[in-house]
Amino acid sequence: MDKTAFFQKFVAFTTAVHQVKHEMTKDLKPADITPVQYSILEYIAVQQPVTLSEISDCQHMSMPNTSREIRKLTEKGLCEKSTDAQDQRKQSIRLTPEGKAMMDEAFARIEARFFHRLQGASEGDLKTIEQALDVLQAKVFHTE
């Protein structure tokens, strides 16, 4: 096993993933949302409800900046805060119906692009791809 070649394959792979993800998500965020805000919305959409601290950790941004961006998203009517019943320090953040509608549409368009990219793949190919995704997620891209 050539370790250097293996590593280079890994680097090329992550670069390709980044590239493809960019292609699949470009031109779909509304004009009045900044890239950071869109990224936060994606995170909330998948993980909601979330707290400010969780966003701060996962998006690698400071609490003050996270607080600012959430305030802006709240002002735009895309997400809302509610105080956690158990711990009143915590803010439980969710998408508003408008925010959810926006993200649903964004994900629908990404999904369409995804399957467009897979057109031509047989049922067997899809099985192979699914297994490959499972393998890599379990053995390489695991995050705890």
Place this chain on the structure above:
Amino acid sequence: MDKTAFFQKFVAFTTAVHQVKHEMTKDLKPADITPVQYSILEYIAVQQPVTLSEISDCQHMSMPNTSREIRKLTEKGLCEKSTDAQDQRKQSIRLTPEGKAMMDEAFARIEARFFHRLQGASEGDLKTIEQALDVLQAKVFHTE
């Protein structure tokens, strides 16, 4: 085949890749290099020699901004321009020895983290991983 579940697996996977890549590359860029500049340096390191237009395309930034960042990197002594012999409009950009040394060290540290992450994987696991990388790059994350 449940399409929605398949797509969600894809989303979770790309998110994990992004996350792991962030973990593996954090804290290794020198203090006087901005994130965008580091990204450009990575690109040059892998693809050199490159032209300004190529950087502009691949990094999704405008020519004026690309020009500015390359000028800054040149001023820092990390890359250098030379006019293409065939087409005198084109600038051939490469890393300087200092730039190469910097990126070699960065990649070495990423490689160390990569294999650290893979410690515990058997020789057979590595084969499986390599095949999974090949499959996904060919069938899903192909970029032409």
Place this chain on the structure above:
DNA sequence: CCTTTTTGTTATCAAATGATAACTAACGAG
């Protein structure tokens, strides 16, 4: 209780990034 820690906010500032206009020079096609 009282102190420390966690969670979040507000204000402020600096730096990085993105966008555009106006320009030069070299190439390429007719």
Place this chain on the structure above:
DNA sequence: CTCGTTAGTTATCATTTGATAACAAAAAGG
């Protein structure tokens, strides 16, 4: 040769992002 196109530069500006200090309130632990 001339004209349109490609490659790159410079200058300028607005916006986004990142960083820090100073604060308040709730919780947790003695």
